[in-house]
Amino acid sequence: MKTGEIFxxxxxxxxxxxTLLRTMTGLIEPLAGEVRYQGRVVKGQKALxxxxxxxxxxxxxxxLLNSISIMxxxxxxxxxxxxxxxxxxxxxxxxxxxxxxxLEARNRKPMELSGGMRKRAGIARALALEPALLYFDEPSGxxxxxxxxxxxxxxxxxxxxxxxxVIVVTHELASIFKIADRVMMLRxxxxxxxxxREEVKNAKDEGVQHFIHRRAxxxxxxxxxxxxxxxxxxx
Amino acid sequence: MPLCxxxxxxxxxxxxxxxxxxxxxxEDVVGLLAxxxxxxxxxxxxxxxxxxxxxxxxLEAHGAASQAGAEFRLRNVSSQTRExxxxxxxxxxxxxxREVPAKEPLLARIGGWGFALTHSAxxxxxxxxxxLFLTFIAPFRRKGPRVVQFIRQLNLIGTQATGxxxxxxxxxxxxxxxxxxxxxRQFGANIYVADLVGISMTRxxxxxxxxxxxxxxxxxxxxxxxxxxxxxxxxxxxxxxxLNPRRFLVAPRFAAMxxxxxxxxxxxxxxxxxxxxxxxxxxxDIGANHYWNQTITALYTSDILxxxxxxxxxxxxxxxxxxxxxxxxxxxxxxVGRATTRAVVSSIIIVILADFFxxxxxxxxx
Numbered sequence: 001m002k003t004g005e006i007f008x009x010x011x012x013x014x015x016x017x018x019t020l021l022r023t024m025t026g027l028i029e030p031l032a033g034e035v036r037y038q039g040r041v042v043k044g045q046k047a048l049x050x051x052x053x054x055x056x057x058x059x060x061x062x063x064l065l066n067s068i069s070i071m072x073x074x075x076x077x078x079x080x081x082x083x084x085x086x087x088x089x090x091x092x093x094x095x096x097x098x099x100x101x102x103l104e105a106r107n108r109k110p111m112e113l114s115g116g117m118r119k120r121a122g123i124a125r126a127l128a129l130e131p132a133l134l135y136f137d138e139p140s141g142x143x144x145x146x147x148x149x150x151x152x153x154x155x156x157x158x159x160x161x162x163x164x165x166v167i168v169v170t171h172e173l174a175s176i177f178k179i180a181d182r183v184m185m186l187r188x189x190x191x192x193x194x195x196x197r198e199e200v201k202n203a204k205d206e207g208v209q210h211f212i213h214r215r216a217x218x219x220x221x222x223x224x225x226x227x228x229x230x231x232x233x234x235x
Numbered sequence: 236m237p238l239c240x241x242x243x244x245x246x247x248x249x250x251x252x253x254x255x256x257x258x259x260x261x262e263d264v265v266g267l268l269a270x271x272x273x274x275x276x277x278x279x280x281x282x283x284x285x286x287x288x289x290x291x292x293x294l295e296a297h298g299a300a301s302q303a304g305a306e307f308r309l310r311n312v313s314s315q316t317r318e319x320x321x322x323x324x325x326x327x328x329x330x331x332x333r334e335v336p337a338k339e340p341l342l343a344r345i346g347g348w349g350f351a352l353t354h355s356a357x358x359x360x361x362x363x364x365x366x367l368f369l370t371f372i373a374p375f376r377r378k379g380p381r382v383v384q385f386i387r388q389l390n391l392i393g394t395q396a397t398g399x400x401x402x403x404x405x406x407x408x409x410x411x412x413x414x415x416x417x418x419x420r421q422f423g424a425n426i427y428v429a430d431l432v433g434i435s436m437t438r439x440x441x442x443x444x445x446x447x448x449x450x451x452x453x454x455x456x457x458x459x460x461x462x463x464x465x466x467x468x469x470x471x472x473x474x475x476x477x478l479n480p481r482r483f484l485v486a487p488r489f490a491a492m493x494x495x496x497x498x499x500x501x502x503x504x505x506x507x508x509x510x511x512x513x514x515x516x517x518x519x520d521i522g523a524n525h526y527w528n529q530t531i532t533a534l535y536t537s538d539i540l541x542x543x544x545x546x547x548x549x550x551x552x553x554x555x556x557x558x559x560x561x562x563x564x565x566x567x568x569x570x571v572g573r574a575t576t577r578a579v580v581s582s583i584i585i586v587i588l589a590d591f592f593x594x595x596x597x598x599x600x601x
Contacts, residue, residue, distance in 0.1 A: 026475070027474060052474075052477035059472055060468070063467060065464075066467075067387075080477075223325045230309040
């Protein structure tokens with residue numbers, strides 16, 4: 001991963017994108033191989049805790065704690081991982097919420113927000129500790145095109161203004177070709193292509209072309225074997 | 236319609252092979268096979284419309300013929316019929332239906348259940364140890380449960396359950412006194428209603444009733460709440476923020492449960508004794524002071540303490556089982572209901588087993 005880039009992991013449903021993301025964030029243990037961050041292997045609870053404090057993650061549905069307000073959600077990592085005074089935490093949280101356009105909704109509970117707003121609140125929470133690395137799981141998933149574009153713009157503005165590296169898992173083509181610096185396509189749990197977005201557009205790989213041009217591979221002859229078996233000739 | 240029977244059976248398929256005609260076709264084929272046909276031929280020459288029901292009938296007829304050892308033929312298939320059969324992926328349906336599902340040997344299944352049960356028991360034991368640590372030791376290291384959450388849970392599990400616990404215990408006290416009075420009256424021993432109600436409530440029924448009410452009321456709520464948090468990835472969000480879900484989610488509920496349940500059990504004891512008192516004083520004409528003194532004389536501190544020990548253990552069981560069922564949930568939202576049911580059923584069974592164990596121990600000791 002290059003520092004400051006937006007790296008997109010794409011691929012069809014079931015190809016292993018989410019499994020890879022969950023492995024990278026330490027939610028599941030890799031069956032083989034290892035997770036490395038800044039040259040060090042992330043192994044053991046202590047290393048995992050340290051690693052987790054250096055990144056933020058935005059979940060598909062926001063994954064905010066429903067029992068507390070948006071402000072408390074964003075403040076949670078600050079309260080738990082720092083000894084900052086309350087006034088400082090409040091100001092930082094307000095700034096993070098303002099950054100994602102949710103300052104006015106700070107006292108509302110997650111269930112009172114729309115899908116796009118919850119995702120923005122999730123971004124504010126992920127940014128709370130000023131992480132060097134941000135993971136996004138399907139940032140535009142389930143959103144209307146305009147709200148999705150707003151999230152894309154927000155991701156772009158983050159990398160422009162902050163020293164942050166972004167890893168996005170998605171299969172939304174419009175998002176991919178708008179925000180990605182580099183793209184990795186997975187197929188059947190393996191890397192099919194890893195390149196810049198322009199090179200991926202022109203990749204020769206048939207699976208990649210099917211994916212980016214939204215073409216489902218045709219299934220032919222699905223009745224031939226049966227008809228041959230029962231001698232089903234033409235009229 | 237079948238054209239001839241016996242060795243060769245030929246059926247001319249109707250122009251429209253759909254929901255109305257498909258079942259009839261299959262029954263015709265089965266009838267011919269039962270009549271001894273060794274070759275079945277379906278003529279699709281007249282078919283102008285075929286849908287999934289028609290295709291299903293053809294596949295089933297084919298299967299029935301194969302099973303009967305008869306030859307099956309489908310003739311004069313038009314390109315349109317062929318397209319529909321291809322669209323319905325009959326090849327894949329046929330090959331899937333021929334796959335014999337691998338059946339796990341009984342011994343392997345028993346081993347699997349044993350492993351799952353052991354794994355679950357170990358996880359729950361670890362959860363219990365964590366709960367005890369986070370409740371009784373961690374607060375002294377400033378890493379205990381979150382105070383706000385703890386108070387919220389204490390209110391949900393304890394305060395809000397007070398009414399129902401008191402009401403049910405009072406009614407049980409009334410019922411026990413009435414039932415025992417009808418027997419004791421025959422021996423002129425009405426006054427011993429006070430002994431019976433007092434001892435039964437403090438040693439047994441107070442803690443047990445309270446545990447069952449709390450398991451049904453709060454155990455289900457805890458399992459559902461935590462299960463929903465798993466489904467909505469809130470638990471994963473805590474983990475990736477480097478926050479321990481056990482400290483955040485389990486500890487406040489565990490601590491509230493082990494504090495609230497013994498308190499509720501004491502209230503249940505008092506309510507049950509009051510129920511007996513009402514029957515004794517107003518129904519059996521025992522003097523109020525006499526009844527009260529008899530109850531105090533009958534009860535030992537050990538009766539009340541044994542009830543409280545039981546309550547503490549029951550609280551451990553309910554909190555651990557409910558939290559485990561919620562947090563170990565896999566799958567979608569539909570699993571939340573199942574986890575809730577499992578939490579209530581399992582915790583009630585374990586509570587009653589634990590009660591039996593403790594009662595046996597106390598009986599042997601005394």
